[in-house]
Amino acid sequence: MTATANRIATGKAPPRRTRAGGFTYLGLIILVTVIGLVGAASLKVGSLMQRAAAEEELLDIGAAFSDALRSYAAATPQGQPQQPPSLQELLKDPRFPNPRRHLRKIFVDPITGKAEWGIMYISDKQGVLGVYSLSDAPPLKIGNFDARFLNMENKSKLSDWKFTLSSQTLLLPQEPSAAPGQNQAPPLFPPAAPPPEGAMKPPEEPAAAMPPPAEAPEPDAAAPPEPPVSEARPEEPPAAEDPASRSTQDQDTDKDKDKAEAEEEERRRDERQRDEGRRNEPRRER
Numbered sequence: 001m002t003a004t005a006n007r008i009a010t011g012k013a014p015p016r017r018t019r020a021g022g023f024t025y026l027g028l029i030i031l032v033t034v035i036g037l038v039g040a041a042s043l044k045v046g047s048l049m050q051r052a053a054a055e056e057e058l059l060d061i062g063a064a065f066s067d068a069l070r071s072y073a074a075a076t077p078q079g080q081p082q083q084p085p086s087l088q089e090l091l092k093d094p095r096f097p098n099p100r101r102h103l104r105k106i107f108v109d110p111i112t113g114k115a116e117w118g119i120m121y122i123s124d125k126q127g128v129l130g131v132y133s134l135s136d137a138p139p140l141k142i143g144n145f146d147a148r149f150l151n152m153e154n155k156s157k158l159s160d161w162k163f164t165l166s167s168q169t170l171l172l173p174q175e176p177s178a179a180p181g182q183n184q185a186p187p188l189f190p191p192a193a194p195p196p197e198g199a200m201k202p203p204e205e206p207a208a209a210m211p212p213p214a215e216a217p218e219p220d221a222a223a224p225p226e227p228p229v230s231e232a233r234p235e236e237p238p239a240a241e242d243p244a245s246r247s248t249q250d251q252d253t254d255k256d257k258d259k260a261e262a263e264e265e266e267r268r269r270d271e272r273q274r275d276e277g278r279r280n281e282p283r284r285e286r
Contacts, residue, residue: 048140054110055141055158058133059149061107062163065131066148068103069165075100083127087119111135111158118159130164 068090073082075093084090090103108115111133120129135158143153152161 052140055139057110058158058161059146061110062131062161063148064103064107065163066165069128069130071102073165075102081127083122083129085126086128087117087131109133109135111137120162120164130162132160132162133158135159 069084072084072090072093075095076082077095080095087103087106091101091105093100093102106115106117109117112135114134116134117131118134119125119131121127122129137158138156139158139161142155145152149161155161
């Protein structure tokens with residue numbers, strides 16, 4: 001039925017379509033697309049964060065295995081192998097009558113989700129040297145490791161992360177010392193043979209020159225001896241004069257004597273002051 005026939009039959013004009021419905025549909029499609037992209041990015045970021053946390057947990061578990069192997073080697077009696085035959089010996093050491101545990105449990109690999117580990121042996125599945133993850137996935141962490149995990153930098157697979165004793169603490173199986181009468185193994189580096197007679201000897205290096213001896217400090221110049229202190233001589237009393245011989249110039253003579261006595265007294269005072277100053281000089285130097 002056409003629109004004209006429908007209008008004639010009903011007597012009403014059909015509703016006119018608006019263009020607003022097209023824009024609403026387009027906006028809804030854009031909104032759904034944006035929500036999907038945000039959700040996918042969130043899932044990817046969450047997956048990466050979960051993977052990074054799993055790798056950190058793998059490092060912690062590997063450190064626990066290394067500590068257990070180190071504890072087993074340190075507790076080994078003299079003359080016995082220092083590596084356990086399997087991981088079960090780390091849970092309960094059979095070498096001692098009392099149960100001794102070096103490892104609490106066999107941990108689950110956080111990458112694979114299984115309690116299965118790759119094991120490194122010394123030879124033909126004898127003597128456990130270390131463990132590693134069975135995952136071949138590339139690691140997210142390729143650098144910035146702790147000091148004990150420096151050998152794991154720039155590895156392409158998680159299975160390349162080997163958890164063993166460090167090179168400083170790796171102990172080799174001990175062998176009992178040979179009896180005095182038995183033949184001992186030859187040394188690894190034999191002693192050097194003496195040079196044949198007539199061969200040129202290498203020139204000897206000159207001895208290092210000895211530093212000149214330090215000069216002894218010169219003694220201080222001796223202080224000059226102090227001059228002896230002159231003692232004041234007692235003044236002799238003047239000779240008695242004849243009163244008859246005194247002339248009219250006695251008064252002038254008396255004045256001259258008084259002046260001379262004053263000068264002598266001043267000279268003596270100066271000498272006493274100089275003597276006191278000389279006595280005080282050694283005290284000041286001390």
